[in-house]
Amino acid sequence: MRQRLQNTRRVVVLGLALSLMGPLLEPSTATAQPKFVVKPIAEKKVKQLPAGPLYWRIENFPTLAQAQAAAGPAALAAETAGRAWLFTLGPKGGSTAGGAEVADIGPVAPISAPEYLLRVSRASGPPGVSTPVHSHPGSETFYVLKGRLDQRTPSGVVHVEAGQALPGHPAGTTMEVSSGGSGELEALVMFVVDASKPFSSPAKFK
Numbered sequence: 001m002r003q004r005l006q007n008t009r010r011v012v013v014l015g016l017a018l019s020l021m022g023p024l025l026e027p028s029t030a031t032a033q034p035k036f037v038v039k040p041i042a043e044k045k046v047k048q049l050p051a052g053p054l055y056w057r058i059e060n061f062p063t064l065a066q067a068q069a070a071a072g073p074a075a076l077a078a079e080t081a082g083r084a085w086l087f088t089l090g091p092k093g094g095s096t097a098g099g100a101e102v103a104d105i106g107p108v109a110p111i112s113a114p115e116y117l118l119r120v121s122r123a124s125g126p127p128g129v130s131t132p133v134h135s136h137p138g139s140e141t142f143y144v145l146k147g148r149l150d151q152r153t154p155s156g157v158v159h160v161e162a163g164q165a166l167p168g169h170p171a172g173t174t175m176e177v178s179s180g181g182s183g184e185l186e187a188l189v190m191f192v193v194d195a196s197k198p199f200s201s202p203a204k205f206k
Contacts, residue, residue, distance in 0.1 A: 036125040036179060038189065042078040042087070043119035045195050050074050050090045055106030056141050056167075056190045057088045059099030070096050076120050080188075081145055087120050087190055102143070105165040105190075109139040113194035123149070123177070123187040130178035135203040138193030139168040140175075145188065148181030154205065160187075174203040 060083050061067035067077035067086040075088040075096075086099055092106060116138075127147075142149055142160055149160040153175045160166045161181075169175070171194070179185035193199060 034126045034129050036123070036129040036131050036177065038121050038123045038131070040119055040121045041080050042076040043117060044076060046074060046116050046118060047114075049116055049192070052110055053092070053107035054089055054110070054192075055092045055104050056108060056143075057090065057094055057096075057104050058102040058143060058188070059086045059088070059096055060084065060102055061086060061099055066098055070098055072096075074118065076118055078120055080122050081186060085120075085188070087188075089118060089190075089192065103165050105141050105143060106167050108141060108192060109168060109170040111138045111171050111192065111194060113138075113196060115195040117191065117193050117195040117199070119191040119193070119199075121189045121191070123185065123189050125179040125185050127179050127182055127185075130176055133174060133176045133203050133205060134200050135172050135174050136191065136193050136200055137197040138171045138191060141168045141190040142166040143188045143190075145186040147179060147183050147185035147187075149185055149187050150178040150180035152176040152178070152205075174205055176205075 064077060064079040064084040067084045070086060071077045072088060074090060075086055077086050086096060088096065092104060095101065143165045144160050144162050146162050151158050151166060153169055153173055158166060159180060
């Protein structure tokens with residue numbers, strides 16, 4: 001009798017343990033929600049900007065080292081999307097020795113600040129994802145590599161296809177950026193913002 005009771009207790013304890021471990025043993029059905037990803041790839045702070053009006057000149061170089069060697073005071077070099085890039089803020093129509101021009105985008109909305117942050121980011125995401133509604137203390141310029149980028153501002157919605165650019169809006173503009181095409185979005189984003197203020201702030205459409 002005692003042996004039977006011990007066996008019964010063991011079965012009960014084992015059953016309870018398995019029931020508690022069940023959720024851990026079963027494969028998880030939760031999946032990560034797709035997001036609009038903005039990843040900085042290069043940045044620097046400068047005290048002065050070149051004389052305006054200003055444009056972002058985008059060029060490709062054979063190697064990142066060559067792009068870095070060619071970078072001036074208001075330029076950023078980076079490697080992304082399988083290529084070496086040089087992003088130069090300056091007058092329209094310039095060129096850099098050794099570089100192949102991709103785009104000359106502008107004019108960039110002017111700002112005045114005690115110090116400036118120049119940043120280049122890579123934006124990506126599947127169709128339908130978007131950023132939170134926000135603003136920047138400066139301008140945000142886009143160049144789309146793949147897919148379609150949609151930008152909503154108080155002025156309406158602008159669609160930017162692959163190979164096209166958007167010079168951006170004045171500092172403080174409320175915006176929402178989305179992946180609006182039928183495929184994955186990949187875009188380069190160039191910022192000129194007031195380095196003494198928060199880079200991005202939550203905002204609302206009125």
